[in-house]
Amino acid sequence: MKWDTLDEEPCSLSRTVAVVGDRWTLLILRECFLRVRRFEGFQSSLQITRHLLSERLKKLVRFGILRRVPYSEAPKRYEYILTQKGLDLYPIIMAMVHWGDTHMGDERGRPMLHEHKTCGKLFDPVMVCSECGEVLHAKQVHVHAGPGRNEAVG
Amino acid sequence: MKWDTLDEEPCSLSRTVAVVGDRWTLLILRECFLRVRRFEGFQSSLQITRHLLSERLKKLVRFGILRRVPYSEAPKRYEYILTQKGLDLYPIIMAMVHWGDTHMGDERGRPMLHEHKTCGKLFDPVMVCSECGEVLHAKQVHVHAGPGRNEAVG
DNA sequence: AGGCTATAGTTCTAAAATAGAACTGTCAAA
DNA sequence: TTTGACAGTTCTATTTTAGAACTATAGCCT
Structure with missing residues (x-):
C-alpha cells in the first residue's frame, strides 16, 4: 500500500x-x-x-x-x-472529540461542551445502526466483502 | 501548536x-x-x-x-x-469508512459491507445526539468552552 | 508622494519522518 | 545442518515538515 x-x-x-x-x-x-x-x-x-x-x-x-x-x-x-x-466530515470530527473527551482528559474537565440546538441539551455523539437504531459495538458487527472489493481480506 | x-x-x-x-x-x-x-x-x-x-x-x-x-x-x-x-476507537473508524463509502466510491460499489449481528441487517453507522436521539448535523450544534479550556476560542 | 498596515500567499534552508532494503536472533522441522 | 517462520533492528536515501524571510496588491494616513 x-x-x-x-x-x-x-x-x-x-x-x-x-x-x-x-x-x-x-x-x-x-x-x-x-x-x-x-x-x-x-x-x-x-x-x-x-x-x-x-x-x-x-x-x-x-x-x-x-x-x-x-x-x-x-x-x-x-x-x-x-x-x-x-x-x-462532521461525524468523524465529533467521534474523535468524543474519544478524546473520554480517554485523553485531565483533571480540569472537558475543553469544550456541545449543545444540541434541536433539543437544547449538552450532549455526546453516539453512533447507532441505521437499521435498528441500537448503539454500535465493534464485536456486534460482521464484515463482508462488497462488490468494490477485488481481493478477499478479513 | x-x-x-x-x-x-x-x-x-x-x-x-x-x-x-x-x-x-x-x-x-x-x-x-x-x-x-x-x-x-x-x-x-x-x-x-x-x-x-x-x-x-x-x-x-x-x-x-x-x-x-x-x-x-x-x-x-x-x-x-x-x-x-x-x-x-470503533466509531471513529466507522465514521471514516462511511464517509469514504459516501464520497470516495467508484462505479464498482462498496469495498466492504457491514452486518449488524444484533438485528441481522446490512447497515450504515449514524451519529445521533445522546440526549434526544436525533441525527446530528454540524449546523445544529453550538460549541461552548468547557472547564478544561484556558483560553477563549471559537 | 512616501511610508505603514493587512492579507494571502511563495521561496528558501534545516530538521525530522518515512521508504526500502538488508541484517539479527531464536527456535522448530526436514 | 540447513531451511524457514517470526519479530524485530539497523542502515542509507528520499520525502515531508518546520521555521523564517520574502513578494505582491491595495487601502489609509500624513
Missing part, C-alpha cells in the same frame, strides 16, 4: 485517510467547523507554517472538501468554505 | 489526533478490528516498512490502545490486542 495512491485502494477507510489522514488536515477542518474561513485565521489559531497551510488548503479544495470563494476583488482575496462533502 | 505536545492541548480533537493522526496508525487499527494481531500479519497486509510498523505498535502500546501479550515462551513472541480504549 503506497501513500500516494491511497485514495485508489479498494477500502473506504484508506480513501478517507488519503484525504484527512495527514498532519494538520483534521485540525484545519476543526477550525472550519468553528467558522474560520481565511488564511490568516487558520494560520494564527493553529500556528501552522504558512507553506504547509497553503499546501493543505489546496489539497482540500482539490478533493472537494473546501471551496475557494473570492470575497474581495481588489486585491483579489479568497476564503475557504466547507462544501457538503466537507460538512459530511 | 506543536506536534510533539499535541496530546497536551486543551482540545480533545488535538489529543485524539496526537494518537491516531499520523501515517499508518489508522490503517493498523483497521487491521486490529479485522482480527489481525501479529507483526507479520500487519506487515504483509499493509506493506508498511517493518521499521515504521515497529514504531507505531510501540506508540499504540504506550498510549494504551493495544496490549502486547506473549503467545509463545520459546522463542518469546508477542501479539497485539485492542484494549477497551482501543475498542472505543
Whole structure:
C-alpha cells in the first residue's frame, strides 16, 4: 500500500485517510467547523507554517472538501468554505472529540461542551445502526466483502 | 501548536489526533478490528516498512490502545490486542469508512459491507445526539468552552 | 508622494519522518 | 545442518515538515 495512491485502494477507510489522514488536515477542518474561513485565521489559531497551510488548503479544495470563494476583488482575496462533502466530515470530527473527551482528559474537565440546538441539551455523539437504531459495538458487527472489493481480506 | 505536545492541548480533537493522526496508525487499527494481531500479519497486509510498523505498535502500546501479550515462551513472541480504549476507537473508524463509502466510491460499489449481528441487517453507522436521539448535523450544534479550556476560542 | 498596515500567499534552508532494503536472533522441522 | 517462520533492528536515501524571510496588491494616513 503506497501513500500516494491511497485514495485508489479498494477500502473506504484508506480513501478517507488519503484525504484527512495527514498532519494538520483534521485540525484545519476543526477550525472550519468553528467558522474560520481565511488564511490568516487558520494560520494564527493553529500556528501552522504558512507553506504547509497553503499546501493543505489546496489539497482540500482539490478533493472537494473546501471551496475557494473570492470575497474581495481588489486585491483579489479568497476564503475557504466547507462544501457538503466537507460538512459530511462532521461525524468523524465529533467521534474523535468524543474519544478524546473520554480517554485523553485531565483533571480540569472537558475543553469544550456541545449543545444540541434541536433539543437544547449538552450532549455526546453516539453512533447507532441505521437499521435498528441500537448503539454500535465493534464485536456486534460482521464484515463482508462488497462488490468494490477485488481481493478477499478479513 | 506543536506536534510533539499535541496530546497536551486543551482540545480533545488535538489529543485524539496526537494518537491516531499520523501515517499508518489508522490503517493498523483497521487491521486490529479485522482480527489481525501479529507483526507479520500487519506487515504483509499493509506493506508498511517493518521499521515504521515497529514504531507505531510501540506508540499504540504506550498510549494504551493495544496490549502486547506473549503467545509463545520459546522463542518469546508477542501479539497485539485492542484494549477497551482501543475498542472505543470503533466509531471513529466507522465514521471514516462511511464517509469514504459516501464520497470516495467508484462505479464498482462498496469495498466492504457491514452486518449488524444484533438485528441481522446490512447497515450504515449514524451519529445521533445522546440526549434526544436525533441525527446530528454540524449546523445544529453550538460549541461552548468547557472547564478544561484556558483560553477563549471559537 | 512616501511610508505603514493587512492579507494571502511563495521561496528558501534545516530538521525530522518515512521508504526500502538488508541484517539479527531464536527456535522448530526436514 | 540447513531451511524457514517470526519479530524485530539497523542502515542509507528520499520525502515531508518546520521555521523564517520574502513578494505582491491595495487601502489609509500624513
